[in-house]
Amino acid sequence: MSDEPLLYVVAGEASGDTRGAELLAALTAEIPKLQVCGAGGPKMRRFATSSFSEWTEEAVVGIWEVAKKWGYFKREMARMLGEIELLQPKMLLLIDYPGFNLRLAEAAKARCPQLKTVFYISPQVWAWNRGRIPKMARYLDLMLCIFPFEKALYEASGLHTEFVGHPMLDSLAPLKTNPPRNDHLVGLFPGSRDREVRRLFPVMLEAARLLSASQPGIRFEAAAADVRQAAWMLEHLSERRFDPSFCKVGQDRFYSLAQEATAGMVCSGTATLEAAYFGLPMIITYKVAALTWLAGKLLVRIPFIGMPNVIAGRLVAPELLQGRATPKRLARAMGELLDKQKERSNQQEAFMEVISKLGEPGAGSRAASAVARLLRE
Secondary structure, eight states, X not given: OOSSOEEEXXXXXXXXXXXXXXXXXXXXXXXXXXXXXXXXXXXHHTTOXXXXXXXXXXXXXXXXXXXXXXXXXXXXXXXXXXXXXXXXOSEEEEESOHHHHHHHHHHHHHHOTTOEEEEESOOOHHHHOGGGHHHHHHHOSEEEESXXXXXXXXXXXXXXXXXXXXXXXXXXXXXXXXOXXXXXXXXXXXXXSHHHHHHHHHHHHXXXXXXXXXXXXXXXXXXXXXXXXXXXXXXXXXXXXXXXXXXXXXXXXXXXXXXXXXXXXXXXXXXXXHXXXXXXXXXXXXXXXXXXXXXXXXXXXXXXXXXXXXXXXXOSSOEEEGGGOOHHHHHHHXXXXXXXXXXXXXXXXXXXXXXXXXXXXXXXXXXHHHHHHHHHO
8 A cells, every 4th residue: 555545535515624634634644644635625625735726615415505506516526536536545534424425425426436535524324225235234334323222223234334424523612601591582594505594684673673572671692603694794784773782792702602692593513513512402494495494394204303302313493494484484483492491401401412312522533543554445
């Protein structure tokens, strides 16, 4: 084996860039001469030793959104496959973004049968297409899963799988300050992607307006992922003629707000699990393009979409999705949550059980060790 193995790594959005960088930091410490190339974001680029393209800002979610950028993704797929054929890396490491990355893994394995293929942040095919797992086993050499129940599902189809734990445990632990919760503060968490924010923030804001009419002492604060989103939220507040003090907009406030608020409206996704980590009682909500929702209804095979509910195996936090995600319903559900201390306490107890199932800190290091073992074979 060469003293300088070549790793081609691909992440498709900002969260994958973070997870990929954590893994690469541990992996390059274990294999100092590792050569790294591929595509991802600025955090992963720091570990690149040769050709690396940044494309995480192009991430989209949903059938309609992907369809509009199909030409772009087709060109990127062809470009990456060409690089893999030219460079002949020893391993292709895919970080999350399954819609693109699974197709890339299958095509790359067909062109380069000797290529070792690894997927980190296991795709949630158990939710929408378990029948796809046997096919994945034919072109993936290793699956690194982050939820404990996934290992048996993948291995039943012959796909070698390791449970490494959830990387969230490492990134959130230093941010946990346990401040006293403000009984009069409700957090609005409309997501991190622009499309999510533009669909959900107006709904959450109108729900807040209705809620404030019945509970005048309540204050609201929204968490914005970046400067651009914060500016859009403030502009929306102004256009809808809200008093500037009605809903404060805080940039990079997700984690602190999740610990200070007495409850929150939270966009479905990783945010719900992060909010659960901090013990935030919540209403889970989501809205997507109509076509995406209809397709999802046909495909999804689990009763819940909020990860705390999925892991708990029961409805811990109420879910108001798509057509049910209306200001009136959100206001009513949040009002009931604010009025019932016992309900908030029950959610917090259930969240503690959920988080305890995610393993121990050190997911990135365990994932890196699994990758290193496969590279050395």
